[in-house]
Amino acid sequence: MKLIFEKSIPERPGFQVPRSDVGKKVKIDKKYTRSESASLPEVSELDCVRHFTQLSQRNYSVDTHFYPLGSCTMKYNPRFTENIANIRGFACLHPLLAQLPNGDHLTQGALQILYETEQSLCEITGMDNYTMQPLAGAHGELTGVMMMAAYHKSKGNKKKYIIIPDSAHGTNPASAAIAGYTTISIPSNAEGVMDIDKLKEKLTGDAAGLMLTNPNTHGIFNNQISEIAELVHAVDGLMYYDGANLNAILGRCRPGDMGFDIVHLNLHKTFATPHGGGGPGAGPVGVKKELSPFLPISRVGKKGDGSYYLNYDYPQSIGYIAAFYGNFSIIVRAYAYIMLLGQQGLQEVGDHAVLNANYIKERLKKYFKLKYDRTCMHEVVFSAAPEAQKGVHAIDIAKYLIDKGFHPPTVYFPLTVKEAIMIEPTETESKQAIDGFIEAMIEAHDLIKKKPEVFKEFPQSTPISRPDEVKAARELNANYFNKKL
Amino acid sequence: MNPYIANTKQDVKAMLDCLGITSIDDLFTDIKPQQQPRSFDLPKGKSEFEVVEEFYHLAAKNATVLTLFVGGGFYDHYVPAAVNSLISRGEFFTAYTPYQPECAQGTLQALYEFQSVICALTGMEIANASLYDGGSALYEAAMMALRITKKNRIIMDGGVSPIYRKILRTYTDNLDIEFVETPVVHGQSDREQINKLLNEKTAAVILQNPNFFGAIDDHADIVAQAHQKGALVIESVYPISLGLLKTPGEMDVDIVIGEGQSLGLPLNFGGPYLGFMATKEKYVRKMPGRIVGATVDGEGRRCFVNTLQAREQHIRREKATSNICTNVSLCAIQALMFLSVLGKEGLKQFAQLNLDKAEFARQELEKIDGVEVKRSSPTFNEFVVCLPRDANAVIAAMIDKGFAAGFPLSRYYKGMDNYMIVAVTEKRTKDEIMRFTECLKEILNTDDRRC
């Protein structure tokens, strides 16, 4: 498909910018102006609408396809939250209004939403306070680790490293490193959870804390978690909960009750805000009250008269981690979702997410190798290692599924499972949709037996076949104007 | 009841039968009784229309009726209807990171086009597929400069947004970095100070154009000086202004970052916004964030993939160039749509209209007795106004008249009690500007002690 630049015709009129109602055109000294206009496309509005509509049709999405991408919680994004986010009173609200004199009064609705979302998340996760500011999950992690550092500094603790299980998301070690800590990796045991004996070996007073996802990326709930928390707390380490997989345990278990001190959530996973083709997300961070003084500023407070205000008066705060109050319109969507579902609706989320995943596990385990054959939580990890011996790799099965009308599961993650295929159906898919996926997987299994060689040809139904990624990296072309194909 | 769960009772029963269990509870036996929630006390669920009503009610408590003359790096620009319509397509907003390029060419090609328009706007060679926002982009740029130069001094121009400077301080608190800040003289960067502070240890000079006070500048001389000392220059830019202004590329700047909210994104009370970053090709491997590259498929057809992924956290883990996982794809695509709808001439005219309206407002404000508009350097669509009394009081009084008149500089700068910055975008009509100046005149003429 052509690029928008290739559809450009010199002097074709596009959007009509209104004529000035204030008279003469101001000239800036040439010293300060660009020598030629930016080479933006010259297309009509219709050209533009067609271009982007056609581009959109080259995507698989939750709206168009089952999207069982493990670890990403690709659930349905309810439309009413879009309507709400677009209400003028939110969409057109300038963030600096809150910082004008009496600014709190100009933004009461927004501050109330931030405050009440914080209260809801506290109850859902069993934490004492939240910052809504982090702009994504990884940003939340970084914020959480910086608070960990601030906590240890305030106590005069000299800490050196953070403990991370080998099944962790890649962002965990990256965040720790940026906050100035080294990391120590702990392997998984035969049950698929962190090996507690190995933890005991590595755990010393130098440990700032432990970062853990529970259930982990194998989709397995670690029921030794309370014991682990005790061990870590005994050396004055902090327990950090990566909330990426919270969807599985909503209403069944809370990180705060498991002994975690810091939690980050991904609103775009558990709380149904859209993934946007890779962002924007939101990654609020919750803490137990011992850590509350270190939360970033500003924080939203509630006065005796029921009004809300921005409070900057936290001398121990780690400071400013974002320009404003978080990805507000994402927070609005998440809060609307929480409000609609209520207590019971939220509890049902985890129940059905887990039921759906176990159903897939049960039906497919006859056909594909299960790394851990036991009850899983919201996702299940298979290994295509046996198929790989026949020359069909996880990636080939993924490409086959595309042709069958499914977005593939996550492949090659977690790194602890060879040829991993990680499936997360979420609670919003129907049994019928899931059955369709299961059947496609079984057909793949049969085809691997009969004709393994054809797998290299998939996908065939998409606008392009497999791209040459080596060429993309060796002959970098990331700017149309710099290098033309 | 959760209306988004599709399973019927029969479906549930069939699945439980398949699993050989009788209740969903049987799937949660790993969670021990003492690990069960001590409380889960949330309100009852509501119907969709009850929730929508409640949010309309909440939205009404926000003063979006005020006529906006507040900017500070975040602007009230018009968004063409086509942009909102196109970005609402579920194929864009309900997709995820394009891990499987064959079924994500829509997102990938759009991001490639986004990178290209950012390069066209800034005059740089290569851009990434976006970062969280302008503030995090500045932090990432600073870290990138430290990686490239392996030095640790950073010179920060006083004209760089104080909001961003605070963020940068938070992130670098645990790291070995020496920050030095230089003041603004006559609205522009202090060349003399910067030259004095530039030494062999300097990793980067951070500048902003137009700066926080709205002044525009040509930083080519500072860039040349910095390069002589082996330091890089990072510049934060306001993309709408680049419809007219000299590009960072023309000034030989090394890393350009900016807040892309002005490119068709709603103000949204602070986010989501759009950080962008562009640099010279020789620095690409030190650049954080996703990059989409062009290549060919098996049949030789052009297509697009995430490339140079080896820099990223999911591969390099603790050695990654950044801990960033996502970009803000949807916001980047929205900005691309905005720039495509506006087009080459459109953006220029759009920028010119901002300039003209701001100049008109400046002239009208200057006519008021006791009001001084700083003219020591040219500006784009925002400028500093010196009032005869405390700006906070004046702004408060203007709010009562229906105007968000400007942002008080005293919030971030000591001793600037009587100053505010006023932003005038293309959306402000002549009538609004005239009423704004009338009201201000009235307020300044009253003896009301409140002001």
Added chain:
Amino acid sequence: MEVLDSYLYTHEHEWIHVEDNVATVGISDYAQNALGDITFTELPEVGGEFEQFEQLASIESVKAATDVYCPMSGKVIEVNSEVVDDPELINRDCYEKGWLIKLEIAAPDEKSKLMKAVEYTNYCENLS
């Protein structure tokens, strides 16, 4: 998997070939195979001094990245600009044309911390 007898190896899959006080360094066949199509090589500057097992260079493929560690302490006296221009050379010929740097070695007795070919072959076979 090819292992050359006259070379010494590290646990991180670098090889070093020592002739008098000058040594040539590269990555092993096992390493290039594990990385897959190599797309980028970053080498140190001539004159740089490195301790044994200090990070020396980095190599990227489409889906992986690895740091190369200096097998022995010394000063870099030459770098292979051909592998910078054509990184695939490492895939094609990792032991000869795909060498990375030449080193003036500082401490010949550090050899004792390295593996000989047989030992390295066993080591690789025991990796899963």
